[in-house]
Amino acid sequence: MTHTVSPAGGPDAAHLDGLPHVDLFDLRSRLDAAERTRLETIETHLEEHVRRQTIEPWNREEFAPELLPGLGALGLGEVFTDGSSLLFQGLAHAALARCDLSISALIGIHNELNVGTIEHLGSEAQRERWLPRMKRLESLGAFCLTEPEHGSDIAGGLETSATLEDDGWVIRGTKRWIGAGTLADVALVWARDTADDEIRCFLVPTDTPGYRATKIGNKIGLRIMQNADIVFDDVRVPQDALLPGAQSFGAANDLLRASRAWVGWQAVGAQQGLLEILRRYTLSRHQFGRPLAKLQLIQQALSHIAGNLAASIGMMSEVTRLQEEGRLEMMHAAMAKATTTRLGRESAAMGRDAMGGNGIVSDFEMAKMMNDLEAIYTYEGTYGINSLIVGRGLTGLSAFV
Numbered sequence: 001m002t003h004t005v006s007p008a009g010g011p012d013a014a015h016l017d018g019l020p021h022v023d024l025f026d027l028r029s030r031l032d033a034a035e036r037t038r039l040e041t042i043e044t045h046l047e048e049h050v051r052r053q054t055i056e057p058w059n060r061e062e063f064a065p066e067l068l069p070g071l072g073a074l075g076l077g078e079v080f081t082d083g084s085s086l087l088f089q090g091l092a093h094a095a096l097a098r099c100d101l102s103i104s105a106l107i108g109i110h111n112e113l114n115v116g117t118i119e120h121l122g123s124e125a126q127r128e129r130w131l132p133r134m135k136r137l138e139s140l141g142a143f144c145l146t147e148p149e150h151g152s153d154i155a156g157g158l159e160t161s162a163t164l165e166d167d168g169w170v171i172r173g174t175k176r177w178i179g180a181g182t183l184a185d186v187a188l189v190w191a192r193d194t195a196d197d198e199i200r201c202f203l204v205p206t207d208t209p210g211y212r213a214t215k216i217g218n219k220i221g222l223r224i225m226q227n228a229d230i231v232f233d234d235v236r237v238p239q240d241a242l243l244p245g246a247q248s249f250g251a252a253n254d255l256l257r258a259s260r261a262w263v264g265w266q267a268v269g270a271q272q273g274l275l276e277i278l279r280r281y282t283l284s285r286h287q288f289g290r291p292l293a294k295l296q297l298i299q300q301a302l303s304h305i306a307g308n309l310a311a312s313i314g315m316m317s318e319v320t321r322l323q324e325e326g327r328l329e330m331m332h333a334a335m336a337k338a339t340t341t342r343l344g345r346e347s348a349a350m351g352r353d354a355m356g357g358n359g360i361v362s363d364f365e366m367a368k369m370m371n372d373l374e375a376i377y378t379y380e381g382t383y384g385i386n387s388l389i390v391g392r393g394l395t396g397l398s399a400f401v
């Protein structure tokens, strides 16, 4: 008898019956019934209408706008601000990452940094103008902080300037790596006020003259998520483009702490996804007359990945508890982001090896997940920078300067 595996996962439904869910500690049992049902609805939609549909856009390095209305209808454009429990938000982000990390990045940055910034730091008029469409995912924002010459040292080094003139602000400078920069309707631009050197945030409609975004191509990961280099060439916006709550860089801190925790949930979801991919594959693929999943070394790989996943879930569960109690510090968020993405990277490398040659073909999804993990290891603070934040917390000494 010959056994074949298909990229879609192989003839494995029967094999998977009765096997444990990748929510290894059953965190969802802590949600109330309504949120549990909502999470299952989201997971079903992602599995049936999104997961396999992300492979071609990923290969072509193209955005997949056709996926947005379905995600918007599930309320995923406003999950950070709609009163959902923090655990539900984390599990919803994990569900997205389990399916595809680019879509997860887009939705996560949209919620945590774009909608979140306008909701918490914006004026009533700014919220009314931008948020209704953004919350339905009919409109996207772009969070513009990083610059070509300043990544890790952006807080001290930010060069983009904002000058208040008689008829409003003039913004000059360049930004790099900006998610959805070529797709967004509004850019949230962090710039240094030339009057007092403070870093402030401005809402800039992307059709304003002088705004020019160029897609960054040839990325090895998050290939569906479009990142851009952006030039602000004497961009003029009215005085009320300034977010009233964003009068210094410190204003971004609460949001950046929450968004680091979000990346921890991404790493949980990615490891859930790659455990599923590997389990399906190794149950279907036969060598030496038996399923790979029956081989001891393959079971060791599955066990190692499950252990990394369980450690990540446990960490994020505790991070969520601290968030609920209002006690999450930057050190906790940085530790969680650094550790879960490190484990995710290790899990992906192991999973890729356990799939042999098919492990390097994006159709089988493991290679796609592995490359995407490289990007999340670096954004929201590199592994190194988050380690230094933890080191500073543990010793009271800053190694940054």
Ligand SMILES: Cc1cc2nc3c(=O)[nH]c(=O)nc-3n(C[C@H](O)[C@H](O)[C@H](O)COP(=O)(O)OP(=O)(O)OC[C@H]3O[C@@H](n4cnc5c(N)ncnc54)[C@H](O)[C@@H]3O)c2cc1C
Residues within 6 Å of the ligand: 109, 143, 144, 145, 146, 150, 151, 152, 153, 176, 177, 178, 179, 180, 222, 227, 375, 378, 379, 380, 381, 382, 383, 384, 385, 388, 399, 400
């Ligand atoms: C896919 C992707 C999406 C992104 N999306 C956005 C976005 O939407 N908006 C946005 O504003 N930014 C975004 N970023 C930018 C991201 O936050 C930066 O890439 C990140 O902060 C690192 O900056 P850098 O790339 O300039 O690396 P660098 O700062 O040049 O770092 C290079 C290396 O040096 C190390 N290093 C730097 N300083 C130190 C130090 N003091 N001690 C020890 N090691 C050090 C780093 O850890 C790293 O290993 C995105 C990045 C990526 C890759």
